[in-house]
Amino acid sequence: MDDDFQQLEVELKRLRPAAPTPALLARLERALAAPPRRAAAGWWFWAAAALPVAAALAVMIAFAARGARGAAPRSVGQPAVGATPLAQAAFQPVAAENLLYAAHDEGLVTLADGTAARCERFDYVDTITWKNPRTNASVRWSVPREEVRVVPVNFQ
Amino acid sequence: MSPDVRQTRRVMTLFRQTLPNSDRMEDADNDDSWKTWFQLHGPKLLLCARQWTRSLADAEDVVQEAFVRFWRHQRGLPGNPMALLVTSVRRAALDLGRRESRRAVREGRADGGREDREPVFTTPLEGAERREVVEAALCRLPDEQREVLVLKIWGELTFEEIAAQLDLPPNTAASRYRYALVALRRELTAADCHG
Numbered sequence: 001m002d003d004d005f006q007q008l009e010v011e012l013k014r015l016r017p018a019a020p021t022p023a024l025l026a027r028l029e030r031a032l033a034a035p036p037r038r039a040a041a042g043w044w045f046w047a048a049a050a051l052p053v054a055a056a057l058a059v060m061i062a063f064a065a066r067g068a069r070g071a072a073p074r075s076v077g078q079p080a081v082g083a084t085p086l087a088q089a090a091f092q093p094v095a096a097e098n099l100l101y102a103a104h105d106e107g108l109v110t111l112a113d114g115t116a117a118r119c120e121r122f123d124y125v126d127t128i129t130w131k132n133p134r135t136n137a138s139v140r141w142s143v144p145r146e147e148v149r150v151v152p153v154n155f156q
Numbered sequence: 157m158s159p160d161v162r163q164t165r166r167v168m169t170l171f172r173q174t175l176p177n178s179d180r181m182e183d184a185d186n187d188d189s190w191k192t193w194f195q196l197h198g199p200k201l202l203l204c205a206r207q208w209t210r211s212l213a214d215a216e217d218v219v220q221e222a223f224v225r226f227w228r229h230q231r232g233l234p235g236n237p238m239a240l241l242v243t244s245v246r247r248a249a250l251d252l253g254r255r256e257s258r259r260a261v262r263e264g265r266a267d268g269g270r271e272d273r274e275p276v277f278t279t280p281l282e283g284a285e286r287r288e289v290v291e292a293a294l295c296r297l298p299d300e301q302r303e304v305l306v307l308k309i310w311g312e313l314t315f316e317e318i319a320a321q322l323d324l325p326p327n328t329a330a331s332r333y334r335y336a337l338v339a340l341r342r343e344l345t346a347a348d349c350h351g
């Protein structure tokens with residue numbers, strides 16, 4: 001590169017980029033003082049954890065109801081009244097769907113062991129539908145769920 | 157290696173040496189080190205961001221997003237922190253640009269939403285008039301040449317780092333830099349002649 005270019009480079013390097021506005025510094029200060037977004041994920045976690053528990057409960061109710069129906073013919077002499085509410089409450093899960101409504105790539109993060117990884121965050125709404133075949137009543141339950149995937153990366 | 161890059165590395169090394177592992181990511185609230193770092197590199201980052209955004213306000217938004225993410229999660233990563241930050245800034249700017257383009261199309265803005273640019277540099281260069289001439293010449297460069305020039309001169313990235321940022325071969329980045337210098341020199345010579 002000739003001398004003209006070198007002179008031009010020197011001239012350009014002497015130009016100082018304009019400083020950010022004080023408003024940006026104030027915004028950064030607020031943003032860095034606020035707790036990281038991870039801390040706010042508490043209730044998401046519990047909501048997500050409640051889903052399998054609810055599913056397990058539903059299965060238990062379904063089994064209990066089926067057991068009650070199966071036991072009913074043998075319990076001759078007993079009033080059928082006791083079995084009826086259980087049988088009527090026999091909701092069975094008939095559909096489960098996940099709707100992904102937001103995905104964020106949070107970039108590179110450092111794991112506890114010092115390795116680099118890419119962090120991706122996905123927001124879903126899980127919807128489970130239960131149906132009572134006898135009464136045709138149905139129950140739909142939707143719960144938000146946040147999924148964080150940490151994928152190790154290699155720098156080559 | 158430029159004095160700025162050396163100072164950045166000193167600050168980063170100081171962090172790695174003085175903070176225990178568990179504190180590295182969470183201690184930003186309690187010290188002013190990010191301010192020192194940002195004072196040094198914030199203007200350069202903002203200049204880079206302005207190559208990919210429509211206004212100073214948009215550029216500040218993407219710098220904020222990228223810097224907060226970097227300071228919280230990425231400052232312990234190996235490599236040149238400036239290159240990492242520029243990557244982050246560019247991605248945030250491209251995301252914002254896509255959103256804004258859709259909005260501009262919806263609102264029927266013929267200019268794509270681009271706003272008038274505020275002054276990019278502050279240091280007078282042989283007086284304010286010369287600075288304005290250089291700044292105007294820079295603005296007239298094709299976008300792909302100007303971004304390479306800005307990343308090289310003020311971002312202090314190598315051609316390899318610029319190539320990785322822009323997904324180009326390093327030779328193309330170097331060619332664009334040279335074309336930008338040729339075009340700038342032509343513009344400035346013409347401006348000098350017309351006085």
